[in-house]
Amino acid sequence: MLPASLLVIERGWLSSNSILFLEGEGAAVIDSGYVAHAAQTVALVDNGLAGRRLCRLLNTHSHSDHIGGNAALTAAFGCRVIVPQGIDAMIAEWDEEALLLSPLGQSAARFHHDATIAAGDEVELGGLCWRTIAVPGHDMDALAFYNPEQRLLISGDALWRNGFGVVFSELLRHPEGAGGLRAARETLDELARLPIDVVIPGHGAPFVEVGDAFERAYQRLASFEADVELLARHALKVMLAFALMERRQLARAELPAFLARLTFCRSVNARYLQHSDETLAHWLVRDLVRAGAVREADGMLLAV
Ligand SMILES: [Zn+2]
Numbered sequence: 001m002l003p004a005s006l007l008v009i010e011r012g013w014l015s016s017n018s019i020l021f022l023e024g025e026g027a028a029v030i031d032s033g034y035v036a037h038a039a040q041t042v043a044l045v046d047n048g049l050a051g052r053r054l055c056r057l058l059n060t061h062s063h064s065d066h067i068g069g070n071a072a073l074t075a076a077f078g079c080r081v082i083v084p085q086g087i088d089a090m091i092a093e094w095d096e097e098a099l100l101l102s103p104l105g106q107s108a109a110r111f112h113h114d115a116t117i118a119a120g121d122e123v124e125l126g127g128l129c130w131r132t133i134a135v136p137g138h139d140m141d142a143l144a145f146y147n148p149e150q151r152l153l154i155s156g157d158a159l160w161r162n163g164f165g166v167v168f169s170e171l172l173r174h175p176e177g178a179g180g181l182r183a184a185r186e187t188l189d190e191l192a193r194l195p196i197d198v199v200i201p202g203h204g205a206p207f208v209e210v211g212d213a214f215e216r217a218y219q220r221l222a223s224f225e226a227d228v229e230l231l232a233r234h235a236l237k238v239m240l241a242f243a244l245m246e247r248r249q250l251a252r253a254e255l256p257a258f259l260a261r262l263t264f265c266r267s268v269n270a271r272y273l274q275h276s277d278e279t280l281a282h283w284l285v286r287d288l289v290r291a292g293a294v295r296e297a298d299g300m301l302l303a304v
Contacts, residue, residue, distance in 0.1 A: 001206065003150060005126035007048045009204055011037065014245045016066040016202045019154060021126030027077075028056040028125050030154060031202065032069030032144070032292055035108050036211060036246055041069035042076045042282045054079045058117065058125075058155030060086040060202060061142035062099050063165075064106040065242075071109035081111060085118040086141025100168065103264035104239050106246070130154070135191065137184025138165035146193065151197040156188050160201045161213050163220045166235045170228065171268050181225055188217055232272035233287075236265060240284050241293045244303040252299050255281040 002008065007020040008025045015033030018041060027049050033041045045054060054077035059067055061084060066227065083091055090098040094110050101108055117123060119134035123145070135158035145154040156218055157165030170180030190213050193219040198212065207213060224231040239262070244250060250258060256277035259265045269280055288294035295302045 001208065002200070003126065003128065004150070004268065005128070008200055009041075009048065010205060011040075011208070012245070013203055014065060015041070015068070016021065016063075016157075017200070018045065018058075019200055020045060022048075022052060023055075023126060023127075025052055026055045027052045028058065029054060029073070030058045030125075031060055031066040031156075032057060032073050034065045034246070035068035035071075036229065038069040038109065039071035040160075043073050045073065045096060046076070049077075053077070056080050056082060056122070058082045059087075060144065060154070061139040063139060063157070064099070064101060064108045067091075067111070068108045069149055070111040074111060081113040081162055082115045082117050083113045084143045085116040088113070088116050096296065097263075100264070103262060104139075105243055105258075105262045117143065133190065135159075135187045137167050137169065137180055137187045140169045140180070141266050146194060146196075148195070151192065151195050151202065152198045152207075153194065153198070154157065154200045155191070156202040158184075159191055159199060159213060159217055161199075161204050161207045161209065162197060162216055163299075164188075164217055165202070167224065168264075170224075171235055171272075172264075175203050181221065181228070181231070184221055185225075188214065188221065201245050229251060229272050232268050236268060236284060237287055237291075237293075238280065238281075239265065241288060241303070244294055244301055250283065250301045252281075252296060255285065255301065259284070 004160040005022045015037045016031045019030040021028045057073050057079045091113050096102040119132055121132045123130050128147045130147050133144045135142045135144045140159045142156050167184050169181040170178050196210045198206055198208055260277045295304050
């Protein structure tokens with residue numbers, strides 16, 4: 001299904017996939033997982049390298065589960081780091097707000113990048129020529145990588161087998177206006193025009209059911225467009241599920257205060273839901289338990 005020069009390292013949902021490109025004596029990798037898995041990322045990449053030298057690390061976008069292992073990979077292998085042009089400043093200044101670290105209660109190890117890559121650039125990875133495509137929506141500065149010969153798309157969080165990453169940008173209200181959902185639709189339209197045989201998503205296994213994935217993504221997008229409150233609720237559930245995956249557990253009694261400390265949660269709640277902290281905690285737990293993402297035992301919330 002995939003060229004032999006390309007290796008997908010897939011783990012649980014906390015860490016994004018890493019895609020390793022073997023290039024003779026050298027290698028490159030796209031995305032580095034979450035910081036809590038950094039040592040594992042280094043070990044997995046080292047294993048995949050099989051004696052080759054990791055020369056370049058590229059990122060699809062700035063989220064913690066895609067850049068968390070950057071510092072560890074550069075320390076271990078001395079590779080150059082190349083990030084999407086739009087996140088150049090927030091990485092250089094390590095703007096935890098813009099990087100959505102502090103607002104979501106997430107962590108990443110600070111790293112320095114060596115170069116940027118922009119939409120429309122061409123980059124050779126694993127002996128194949130890839131064109132970078134702007135895929136705003138989930139993240140307004142995100143890039144996807146497309147190889148026309150093999151009809152391969154590395155989609156990051158813009159397209160998954162079942163949906164796409166939370167359209168944070170719609171809920172954040174950047175100074176230039178929201179527009180995240182509109183951007184997500186334009187992104188799907190642009191990607192759907194490409195001849196694609198295999199998608200390598202940012203999370204989950206590579207897949208060939210491309211038409212079905214687009215259908216699901218459009219359905220999901222339409223439901224958010226029809227009711228942005230649905231997106232707000234979805235975003236908070238994803239945020240809490242992620243926090244529990246990272247922490248493994250959290251006392252149920254502490255949840256209202258925990259949620260109140262996260263600025264993203266506070267502002268989304270104030271704008272769209274207007275729940276008390278306790279009510280918010282109550283329905284979040286109820287929905288996540290129902291969805292099978294969280295378990296409650298002895299007053300503790302546990303990731304499933
Ligand atoms: Zn993301």
